[in-house]
Amino acid sequence: MTAQWNFSILTTGDLQLALEDLFENRKKHTDKSAASTIYLGQLAPLLEKIQALPPVFRRRRPFAEELYQTDLLHDGLGAAIFFFTEAVARHPKLSAGLKRAVMSVRESFVPALSDLKATYADEAHTARKRRDELKTHRQALKSIPVPSDPPGKATMLDWVEDFITQGETLDDLLSDRATAQATANEATREQARDLRLKTIRKLNGYRSALADELEDHDASEGEDLDALIFGYFDELAGMRPGRSTTGGSEESPPKEEDEAPPPSDDERTRTP
Numbered sequence: 001m002t003a004q005w006n007f008s009i010l011t012t013g014d015l016q017l018a019l020e021d022l023f024e025n026r027k028k029h030t031d032k033s034a035a036s037t038i039y040l041g042q043l044a045p046l047l048e049k050i051q052a053l054p055p056v057f058r059r060r061r062p063f064a065e066e067l068y069q070t071d072l073l074h075d076g077l078g079a080a081i082f083f084f085t086e087a088v089a090r091h092p093k094l095s096a097g098l099k100r101a102v103m104s105v106r107e108s109f110v111p112a113l114s115d116l117k118a119t120y121a122d123e124a125h126t127a128r129k130r131r132d133e134l135k136t137h138r139q140a141l142k143s144i145p146v147p148s149d150p151p152g153k154a155t156m157l158d159w160v161e162d163f164i165t166q167g168e169t170l171d172d173l174l175s176d177r178a179t180a181q182a183t184a185n186e187a188t189r190e191q192a193r194d195l196r197l198k199t200i201r202k203l204n205g206y207r208s209a210l211a212d213e214l215e216d217h218d219a220s221e222g223e224d225l226d227a228l229i230f231g232y233f234d235e236l237a238g239m240r241p242g243r244s245t246t247g248g249s250e251e252s253p254p255k256e257e258d259e260a261p262p263p264s265d266d267e268r269t270r271t272p
Helices: 012-025 034-052 064-090 096-109 113-117 120-142 156-182 186-213 219-238 265-270
Strands: none
Touching: 012 034, 012 186, 012 219, 034 186, 064 096, 064 113, 064 120, 064 156, 096 120, 096 156, 113 120, 120 156, 186 219
16 A cells, blocks of 8 residues: 655645544544554644644735635626616617716726726726726716615615725735735744644654554555545645645745635636
8 A cells, every 4th residue: 555645745724724624524534543543642733833823824825815705796896887887778768868878887987897807906906096087977977876785776876986995905905915925924934834844744654654554454445544534635735736646845845925725716817
């Protein structure tokens, strides 16, 4: 039986996820090995130290989830504005004046749906510019009623203001991210790096000891127990793009600032 030495490609965030899973969900499997009795007691305090690290040391980049959720709101509001104006423009019984008004809104704030696929930084920059333009269009926007929940007296001004506000929030979050990364204490950064390596060494020792323990067992039974204990580690390792899941040196970890659970497609393709 050959253990898969793939811990070296895991980030600190990966290690936290997999260790939490190991302690919370795999006890019925770890109870079957003597190696688990030895190594789980050594891994538990390491997990606690990882959990106590600031998020910047456990995630690829801070504020990733906040940026993602804000962008969903921003893009959803932008799409609502675009398609509402499209519906009015296409309605055969609405006045030419109303159609001109809504198309002016579109051209000023959401001229194309492709604008909603821009990077967070570009959307934030555009929102800041459009805040100034809002003053020019305020009265026209107030004259266009839109649906609201609960029903009320909402106007296109409410939609556009919300849309711009979400874009400005992207700007604020990017600024907060930069501050968090810049002010990360170097001593804590070194501590996080050492903690990650210590955890990897313990996991390597654990898996090696388990392999030795299972040498006299039926091969299929041993492989099953190894997979049942370390399967989540292997799964996370396999999600690391461009990295082998069967090797690598524990002395060459990925950069701490690049650590995180695998990002969403949006975070991967749009975050600058």
